[in-house]
Amino acid sequence: MPVKKASQRSFFGKALQELGEADESIVALDADLGSSTKTSDFAKVFPDRFFQCGIAEQNMMGTAAGLAAAGKTAFTSTFAVFATGRCWDQIRQSIAYPQLNVKIAATHCGISVGGDGASHQALEDIALMRALPNMTVICPADANEAYKATLAVASMPGPCYIRMGRADFPIITEEDAPFEVGKANILRKGKDVTLVGSGQMVSLCLEAAEMLKGEGVAAEVLNMATVKPLDAETLIDSVERTRCVVTAEEHSVIGGLGSAVAEFLGENGNQPMVRVGVRDSFGESGDPEDLMVKYGLTKEDIVHAARKAVARKQKKKGFLWRK
């Protein structure tokens, strides 16, 4: 059956425009990438409330902070790599510390950016945003969730980071499915291993779960769309039953979803865990699908990780890794 795909960016653009219609306090800022980030939809309808900032992201974040300090809800948009790394200090000092209503909606995350190569592939952005106090971090699984996340962050106080992809991602959630910031959704029940995914890796977790079924392994799939704050309750509830966990993200294994889950389980449990993600490396140019294979981000990689996790659970003791 052909999988239906859609663009998270387009759905974000649609949501932003709807927000603009409903609420005059919504403003948007972009850094010469509006046609890619889709803030151009908002700009066309609300030219007075859209501020083209040019290729000057630090100033964009500061300006957004000022607008928010004066009561506006400011959406800033650019590629994830620029939205986080290039202006991290501005986000820290002028947005997160004073807890302002700035919603950083970043597109072109991860390795699937493809041909632009390492300079444009954000693989550290979640780590950068997650480390900031007061910051909420959301990685929608598909376009429907990108739409819902955009609406959701507008009505919650404080700074938020929404991470979206460049390519069209498979639609795996229903339009009317619940979406709550800070709440993970269980997309598939299973008793043998918990697969925790974020972003487009959630769809691959579902495919991996189907493959694992053929091996007699019943995998549970959690869509951890909010990476911070982590939905510890849903995570514990699942891992308590399955007693082992795999995380999957289109991000470095350092500082992202895998780290968040490992930090939590390290302090609160002793379940075997394996992370699927980019192994402390920059990306490179290539076809997105080939890059996902080369950097270990396929459903097969998730299946392999699940087998390891299940085997460790059965072995019960000892380290997997020795020098």
Added chain:
Amino acid sequence: MPREDSSIDALKEKARLVRRHVIEMTCAAGSGHPGGSLSAADILTALYFRVMRHDPEHPEWEGRDRFVLSKGHVAPALYAALAEAGYFPTEELLTLRELGSRLQGHPSKGKLPGIEMSTGSLGQGISVSNGMALAARLDGSDHRIYCLCGDGEMQSGQNWEAAMFAAHYGIDNVTVFVDRNHLQIMGDTEDVLSIEPMEEKWAGFGWNVIVIDGHDFERIIEACEQARRCKGRPTVIIANTVKGRGVSFMENNPEFHGKCCSDEQKGVAMSDLEGCL
């Protein structure tokens, strides 16, 4: 709103009190930035006691003019002006930098009434001021945004992004002060990393540029009036000042950029500040 006596003589007296607070606060804290606080004291006094429309009884009043301290390290002078204006008791000034104090080492928005933005990492205040100014424009409010920057701070690139942005959008409700005291931690700005020519730089970015003596109240007030009348573009007031102004051994001495004085020096400083400058 009720306004205290704002004659030039009264402003001089307020500035004297602000300077005395700066010395007392930084001595009590055992750290802080007296040099730049003293160079900016007259500008802050003019703003809070003559130029700005604000109401210490209602710090969140929507029609108020906003002040953003981009050079966040001179928080002692800002706190002193706010306390003298009535935003909080002057006794609280001595809690500067103490654990649990609302008077953080650098301004923290939300902690203390009158603080419009958290600052301290240099180069960010003009961007924030521009955002506040655009919000005022959207809301049809005639309030103004004042931003105080250091001169060493001009080395930071974000200022020039913000300068370009403000001119592009014709933001005329922002007035930026550059506290041109010529000194930064490692010495003269022109030796550390030359920022000159300041006037030409700002003019080249499309700003209305006014150069004044930053310790002359009449000139500060007049420059702010001129900025208010200037339509369609933002105004920068390059205020020539003396770092450490008013305390003999601190004047033009980079040593007191980020260091308080000893007990002995404090006696001299307080006696220097017994009469108006």
